[in-house]
Amino acid sequence: MTAAGSIERIMSETRPLRNGVFVAVVGPSGSGKDTILSYARERLEQRPEFHFVRRIVTRTADGDTEEHDTLNEQAFDAALQSGAFSLHWNAHGLRYALPKSVDHHVENGSVVIANVSRSTLGGLGAIYANVRIVHLNAAPEVLARRLAQRGREDAAAIEERLRRGAKAIAHRDGAIMLDNSGPVEIAGDRFIAILEKAAAFAAICEQI
Ligand SMILES: Nc1ncnc2c1ncn2[C@@H]1O[C@H](COP(=O)(O)OP(=O)(O)OP(=O)(O)O)[C@@H](O)[C@H]1O
Numbered sequence: 001m002t003a004a005g006s007i008e009r010i011m012s013e014t015r016p017l018r019n020g021v022f023v024a025v026v027g028p029s030g031s032g033k034d035t036i037l038s039y040a041r042e043r044l045e046q047r048p049e050f051h052f053v054r055r056i057v058t059r060t061a062d063g064d065t066e067e068h069d070t071l072n073e074q075a076f077d078a079a080l081q082s083g084a085f086s087l088h089w090n091a092h093g094l095r096y097a098l099p100k101s102v103d104h105h106v107e108n109g110s111v112v113i114a115n116v117s118r119s120t121l122g123g124l125g126a127i128y129a130n131v132r133i134v135h136l137n138a139a140p141e142v143l144a145r146r147l148a149q150r151g152r153e154d155a156a157a158i159e160e161r162l163r164r165g166a167k168a169i170a171h172r173d174g175a176i177m178l179d180n181s182g183p184v185e186i187a188g189d190r191f192i193a194i195l196e197k198a199a200a201f202a203a204i205c206e207q208i
């Protein structure tokens, strides 16, 4: 490898990764993360500058509001060991990950949007130079009603999700708070406006 090639390789591996923006969507169970992501994805599907991440979860997709890839525990471990993930976490007795391709999308200047756990937020800045945190929420009685209506979990699991949601509110400087207690169009259109601003920022980064 030439010296220039070697420097290029080192530069491309230097973290935090630049050019694009990583948008982390967080919030308590039932706040509507998957719903708002679908709303925005449908409306932005002709816009190549936005990349909506398909997660990997150790849960089958049956009855889920989210489309994701499923791996069993053993396959998840193997993928983790082989470096196939950009980010991973545990919650609700399940394991979650984002594919390594997320990093390439960010380096290529995209706005990359993912539903992640609040537990990942502290580490994001070391991976991605430009991070936006969108903290979705809804009134407690709304969360309880939605989880009951969704019917994906039994009553005990819903109780546990409500407890976890109430406990782990992310008090982070710079998080954009977005209320989704009302109709999905209200929070959905606000979310799209946030993504448009991130895309404008990424476009400026590309010029400098
Ligand atoms: N604005 C809204 N108005 C009415 N129903 C909504 C709204 N937003 C979401 N819902 C409904 O609430 C339920 C929970 O939404 P969703 O699954 O998107 O939440 P989530 O934050 O992704 O939850 P989890 O973290 O448990 O996956 C779903 O049944 C969804 O259809």
Ligand SMILES: O=P(O)(O)OC[C@H]1O[C@H](OP(=O)(O)O)[C@H](O)[C@@H]1O
Pocket: 026, 027, 028, 029, 033, 091, 092, 094, 096, 115, 116, 117, 118, 119, 164, 165, 168
């Ligand atoms: O409470 P915290 O750690 O923020 O979030 C934990 C996890 O809970 C939800 O999972 P699911 O989509 O309901 O399976 C979120 O998407 C996240 O991955």
